Amino acid sequence: MKFPCRQVGEFSVTAISDGYLSASLDLLANIDPACASALQEAAGVSDPSSIHINCYLVRGRGRTILIDAGAGGFKQWGGKLRDNIARAGVSPLEIDSILLTHAHPDHVGGLIDASGEVAFPNAELVVHRREVAFWEDDGNLSQAGERARGNFLFARKVFATYRDRMRTFTDGEVLAGIGAMPLPGHTAGHSGYRLESGGHSLLVWGDIVHFPHIQIARPEASIAFDQDPQLSASTRSRLLDVVSSDHLPIAGMHLGEPGFALIERKGKAYRVCYET
Ligand SMILES: [Zn+2]
Numbered sequence: 001m002k003f004p005c006r007q008v009g010e011f012s013v014t015a016i017s018d019g020y021l022s023a024s025l026d027l028l029a030n031i032d033p034a035c036a037s038a039l040q041e042a043a044g045v046s047d048p049s050s051i052h053i054n055c056y057l058v059r060g061r062g063r064t065i066l067i068d069a070g071a072g073g074f075k076q077w078g079g080k081l082r083d084n085i086a087r088a089g090v091s092p093l094e095i096d097s098i099l100l101t102h103a104h105p106d107h108v109g110g111l112i113d114a115s116g117e118v119a120f121p122n123a124e125l126v127v128h129r130r131e132v133a134f135w136e137d138d139g140n141l142s143q144a145g146e147r148a149r150g151n152f153l154f155a156r157k158v159f160a161t162y163r164d165r166m167r168t169f170t171d172g173e174v175l176a177g178i179g180a181m182p183l184p185g186h187t188a189g190h191s192g193y194r195l196e197s198g199g200h201s202l203l204v205w206g207d208i209v210h211f212p213h214i215q216i217a218r219p220e221a222s223i224a225f226d227q228d229p230q231l232s233a234s235t236r237s238r239l240l241d242v243v244s245s246d247h248l249p250i251a252g253m254h255l256g257e258p259g260f261a262l263i264e265r266k267g268k269a270y271r272v273c274y275e276t
């Protein structure tokens with residue numbers, strides 16, 4: 001199996017699929033449903049309610065890094081990461097760092113195996129300090145609705161499992177050549193990771209979009225998974241402006257199977273261009 005792969009200076013970056021989760025377009029807000037459907041159709045999306053999950057394997061500068069770990073079968077979502085990294089020729093034992101964009105179950109589910117044990121026994125877990133603080137705050141848990149409550153308990157379980165190997169940050173370089181970029185709104189500590197090497201760059205932007213063809217064309221459209229819909233929309237708009245002006249290649253967990261893209265701006269509108 002051939003996975004989408006990019007060379008970023010000394011880093012080789014491979015998009016590893018974890019599979020799919022299903023989420024209805026009804027979860028979108030601040031956009032007319034007919035308009036959302038039309039954007040999907042125009043882009044040739046055949047199953048409008050299926051969201052692809054990517055993780056990124058980064059190799060170089062003596063390290064083997066995973067950015068996010070997929071859903072691991074949580075709610076029967078995804079779960080293919082383990083087999084797929086093996087197909088990419090990497091054993092879970094070789095992963096030395098896991099960078100988390102945030103702690104939603106479709107990003108941390110693959111961190112624990114079926115028996116609840118650490119799935120990457122030689123890896124440290126690197127995550128924004130605010131992300132851990134948010135999910136571990138009892139006041140936040142007490143205010144959570146039914147679905148969010150499950151997410152709190154699951155994030156806590158994962159953090160507890162990795163407690164002795166967890167490293168938190170606020171911003172700046174988290175590993176040599178990899179800088180964290182806080183992108184708040186989707187969650188409190190939602191962060192992108194910018195890889196820089198040999199004059200080349202790539203931004204792994206986490207959950208800036210769930211439905212790329214809709215939310216890149218209409219950045220104001222938020223999704224029910226966003227903790228702060230207004231902040232997530234303004235973060236998305238600001239970032240689309242930056243990555244399109246700078247021609248900065250992007251990767252994203254729900255960008256679709258191609259895994260890598262450029263954002264083009266035409267007038268006031270943005271559009272996603274998958275690189276082949
Ligand atoms: Zn998320």
Ligand SMILES: [Zn+2]
Pocket residue numbers: 104106107207253254
């Ligand atoms: Zn997600």
